[in-house]
Amino acid sequence: MKNSKNTIGTIIKIEERFQRGFFIKYEFQVKEEKYTENQKLTIKRELIKIGDKFRVYYSEKNPNYSELIFEKRIEE
Template identity: 45%
Template structure:
C-alpha cells in the first residue's frame, strides 16, 4: 500500500513540474468486479510508445469509446507518467 501512495504522489509531482502534452487514443474499456470501470490509452513521445490506465465512473465510461482521442499530459522527465484529459477531446 505504501508503494502505491508513493507512486501516486511521484507521478502527480512529475506531471506538475514539467508537463508536456500529446494526443492519446483509447484502446480498451473494461470493468473489474467490485473495483470499477477503466480505460487503457496509448500515446507516443519522441517515437516511443507508452500506455496509461485511468479509472472512471460508469457515466464517464459511457461517454468515451475505443478509438476516441484526447489530449494527454505527460512528464517531460519521465514520459511514462501521464494523465488523459477527458475535457480535451480531439475531434476527428
C-alpha cells in the first residue's frame, strides 16, 4: 500500500458468508479515532480467534483503506 503507515489491529468478529468463505472484522486505532474493516480470511479458520492481534497497514491520507496482514501476528 502506497503512503502507508501501520499499527496493530484486533479481530472482533469472524463470520462465514454463504459460498464465499470466512471473513473477519477487525478494528484499529489511528490517533484518537477507531476504524473497523472487513477482510476475507486467507489462512485456516482454526488458526485465529476473536481478540487475536495482527499488523495492519493503512493509508496515511485515508485510514478507511487498510489491510490486516495475517502473516504478521502480534504475540502478547
